[in-house]
Amino acid sequence: MxxxxxxxxxxxxxxxxxxxxxxxxxxxxxxxxxxxxxxxxxxxxxxxxxxxxxxxxxxxxxxxxxxxxxxxxxxxxxxxxxxxxxxxxxxxxxxxxxxxxxxxxxxxxxxxxxxxxxxxxxxxxxxxxxxxxxxxxxxxxxxxxxxxxxxxxxxxxxxxxxxxxxxxxxxxxxxxxxxxxxxxxxxxxxxxxxxxxxxxxxxxxxxxxxxxxxxxxxxxxxxELYRKPASPMVARFIGRGRTLPVRVLKSEGGRTRVMLGQQLLDMPGNAPVGYGWLCFHASDLKRVNEGGHLKTELVGQVFQNGSLLSHCLPTEIDGDVVSLPLDERIAPGTPIELVITDGWVIGEGRGTHSNGDVTRRSSTCRPGVISLR
Ligand SMILES: Nc1ncnc2c1ncn2[C@@H]1O[C@H](COP(=O)(O)OP(=O)(O)OP(=O)(O)O)[C@@H](O)[C@H]1O
Ligand SMILES: [Mg+2]
Missing domain, CATH: 3.40.50.300 (P-loop containing nucleotide triphosphate hydrolases)
Known part of the structure; x- marks a missing residue:
């Protein structure tokens, strides 16, 4: 062969x-x-x-x-x-x-x-x-x-x-x-x-x-695609992933310290210090009553796979809607606080910090020859 x-x-x-x-x-x-x-x-x-x-x-x-x-x-x-x-x-x-x-x-x-x-x-x-x-x-x-x-x-x-x-x-x-x-x-x-x-x-x-x-x-x-996406496009494309803009303060041995809005988080990742993206999936989000990493407002719910997939818009950072399954019906506009339990931090790479547009490309982040054996 x-x-x-x-x-x-x-x-x-x-x-x-x-x-x-x-x-x-x-x-x-x-x-x-x-x-x-x-x-x-x-x-x-x-x-x-x-x-x-x-x-x-x-x-x-x-x-x-x-x-x-x-x-x-x-x-x-x-x-x-x-x-x-x-x-x-x-x-x-x-x-x-x-x-x-x-x-x-x-x-x-x-x-x-x-x-x-x-x-x-x-x-x-x-x-x-x-x-x-x-x-x-x-x-x-x-x-x-x-x-x-x-x-x-x-x-x-x-x-x-x-x-x-x-x-x-x-x-x-x-x-x-x-x-x-x-x-x-x-x-x-x-x-x-x-x-x-x-x-x-x-x-x-x-x-x-x-x-x-x-x-x-x-x-x-x-x-690996699911857990460690190499670019914002892959993160969003695979497993209905979401990305939020972060500042990477420290990066060492596969762990990073990042600022998400005013929140300090330690997350797996390989991003260099600077602007980056925190990539995660619905299963990485948990609703809490207080002390969450991400303050949001409920914008809608749809019944899916036996629970209510709830779409929440961040209120304190300029980020896209994030979604997670919840058990109860909640009125649109209700504040929802979320903890991000896991994720993957990547460098700014190709993409922008606003609306999921991945057209802005940085020549330094072009993937080279990728080989799997
Ligand atoms: N013979 C052709 N002449 C001109 N343009 C072409 C030709 N074949 C493909 N393209 C263009 O090249 C691009 C890539 O096409 P391609 O068929 O490889 O896409 P694809 O990923 O297979 O898409 P899809 O999922 O819709 O099948 C498209 O914009 C298409 O219009
Ligand atoms: Mg095709």
Whole structure:
């Protein structure tokens, strides 16, 4: 299986920079989720890896082999990859077997080998016995499995999936995610899975790459993304996180001392002294009667997951609304004091201190090559 490396890969469409200096390395057999808002460049990165787009700059390597960049370009059919798209792209008039066989014929496999390979992959995706059906005789989930079986049949080193579950209902999506995990561990292939659904990414991936505006914000394990976001964008994007502006007074050994408004707090973090962000989730907030770190005013409540998700606007600092589950109905405008029990402090980095706008970028905080082994 090849290790996949992107080194300062860029792609521009006319005057639009769709992918902007993305560098990452993932180990063999990883399950990488490319996660980010719509238009952040996920599909373009996938197409660059597949060889369906040519980068303007940078290199793409499978192990030590340059497949794109430095004047080299290996065409898609020579890259040993399988692709699965949102739309399945099955041939409607062919049977399941015919759909899978198509790629094997192109690959020059003999009829007997093809038949054996088809039975093997149908078993892997849980469709043994359905080889003679046509796509319209299958459910959405079964069709998606055929698409996956077709891409697995050629035994690719790398499987690229672009929002493969977007057409399925929530229940089926969950079942298919579990299937993808199972098939990933069974085949040992490297999977790159594009999604804009963070729950999907966090549930299935060994590594998650968060993209925004064509750039890589962070590459990390799901747990690390949640607990130690590297930028305000990641902190807000993952787990419905919140950020509040702080002054970092001291930073040592993974702990920081910060000023949040007039409150002094000790929090985990790695921010340098100066302006920074305290990142946290709803589960890190606790309501108290007095002596809270954050004075707020209730602005609204919605019933969610068996409790009232309560939105509170800070009154003494210029910060965004924070939310936490409460048990009782409270009138809007009621003062609420909150203790922040845990969080993660990061440097100012890219972002602003006002309204969640992350367009202001500091060149000193550009992520360099991020590598996980
Ligand atoms: N062939 C193209 N020509 C011009 N612009 C393009 C082309 N392909 C993509 N783009 C632009 O590049 C940006 C990134 O597109 P891309 O499809 O990679 O985003 P994405 O993260 O996959 O979004 P989504 O979640 O909506 O699928 C978008 O602004 C898109 O309009
Ligand atoms: Mg896309």
């Amino acid at each position: 090849p290790r996949l490396t992107l080194s300062t890969v860029s792609k521009r469409f006319d005057d639009f920079q769709a992918v902007d200096g993305v560098s990452l390395t993932i180990p063999d057999g990883a399950f990488l989720a490319l996660l980010g808002p719509s238009g952040s460049g996920k599909t373009t990165v996938l197409r660059l890896i597949a060889g369906l787009e040519v980068p303007d700059g940078g290199e793409i390597l499978f192990d030590e082999t340059i497949v794109a960049g430095h004047g080299a370009f290996l065409p898609p059919e020579k890259r040993g990859i399988g692709m699965v798209f949102q739309s399945y792209a099955l041939w409607p008039t062919m049977t399941v077997r015919g759909n899978i066989e198509f790629g094997l014929k192109v690959g020059g496999l003999k009829p007997r080998e093809r038949a054996a390979r088809i039975e093997e992959v149908l078993k892997v995706v849980g469709l043994a016995g359905l080889g003679d059906r046509r796509p319209h005789e299958l459910s959405g989930g079964q069709r998606q499995r055929v698409a996956l079986a077709r891409s697995l049949a050629t035994r690719p080193n790398l499987i690229l999936l672009d929002e493969p579950l977007a057409n399925l209902d929530a229940h089926l999506r969950e079942a298919m995610l579990a299937e993808f995990r199972r098939i990933h561990s069974l085949t040992g292939s490297t999977f790159v899975f594009v999604t804009h659904d963070q729950d999907e990414a966090m549930a299935v991936a060994t590594h998650v790459a968060v993209m925004d505006h064509g750039r890589l914000e962070q590459l990390a394990t799901p747990e």
